[in-house]
Amino acid sequence: GDSVTQMEGPVTLSEEAFLTINCTYTATGYPSLFWYVQYPGEGLQLLLKATKADDKGSNKGFEATYRKETTSFHLEKGSVQVSDSAVYFCALSALDTGRRALTFGSGTRLQVQP
Amino acid sequence: AAGVIQSPRHLIKEKRETATLKCYPIPRHDTVYWYQQGPGQDPQFLISFYEKMQSDKGSIPDRFSAQQFSDYHSELNMSSLELGDSALYFCASSGGTHRNNEQFFGPGTRLTVL
Numbered sequence: 461g462d463s464v465t466q467m468e469g470p471v472t473l474s475e476e477a478f479l480t481i482n483c484t485y486t487a488t489g490y491p492s493l494f495w496y497v498q499y500p501g502e503g504l505q506l507l508l509k510a511t512k513a514d515d516k517g518s519n520k521g522f523e524a525t526y527r528k529e530t531t532s533f534h535l536e537k538g539s540v541q542v543s544d545s546a547v548y549f550c551a552l553s554a555l556d557t558g559r560r561a562l563t564f565g566s567g568t569r570l571q572v573q574p
Numbered sequence: 575a576a577g578v579i580q581s582p583r584h585l586i587k588e589k590r591e592t593a594t595l596k597c598y599p600i601p602r603h604d605t606v607y608w609y610q611q612g613p614g615q616d617p618q619f620l621i622s623f624y625e626k627m628q629s630d631k632g633s634i635p636d637r638f639s640a641q642q643f644s645d646y647h648s649e650l651n652m653s654s655l656e657l658g659d660s661a662l663y664f665c666a667s668s669g670g671t672h673r674n675n676e677q678f679f680g681p682g683t684r685l686t687v688l
Contacts (some may be wrong), residue, residue, distance in 0.1 A: 503680055549616060
């Protein structure tokens with residue numbers, strides 16, 4: 461079945477540091493890829509998405525590029541802030557196989573220190 | 575903009591009791607998804623509905639059932655509750671102009687089984 465693998469956390473960075481959270485996937489079809497963010501005590505918010513190979517999703521300084529050849533969708537940000545501290549989930553859905561539900565990775569907790 | 579509404583936000587039940595969780599999707603969204611997120615875990619897909627019909631089924635226990643009503647709101651019914659059912663239950667909706675399956679999540683219902 462479909463699966464998503466994320467780097468384990470927590471990831472601890474100083475403010476203004478560069479962030480990379482690795483995400484790779486396995487899918488039988490041609491999935492859409494997503495990054496969701498969950499702040500403490502809150503629900504999941506869509507951060508960015510990409511629906512086809514070489515698409516780059518971006519939002520709030522975060523970017524991720526859909527790499528079909530390496531089955532990856534790594535999340536990056538050039539300069540993190542304390543307010544970025546949250547849990548980040550990589551996810552996929554494979555519309556072409558009929559499975560519209562999201563399959564999530566295990567989540568990566570980011571802690572940004574001032 | 576209107577978001578996904580879930581009620582109640584918090585629920586405390588005893589073992590073997592029943593619980594009903596409600597979800598009100600974003601207006602004009604025709605698809606509802608239910609996810610369960612255990613403590614420190616990633617969200618796991620339970621079940622989804624499209625146009626009031628069950629469209630997909632994930633890891634939903636037989637003790638749980640759900641339906642989508644004519645006004646598109648959905649209810650998740652949980653019976654014979656067990657301690658392991660304690661989790662955050664998310665509802666997400668999609669549809670309308672978001673045909674690429676972008677799912678919008680509600681704030682979740684935190685269920686505690688004592």
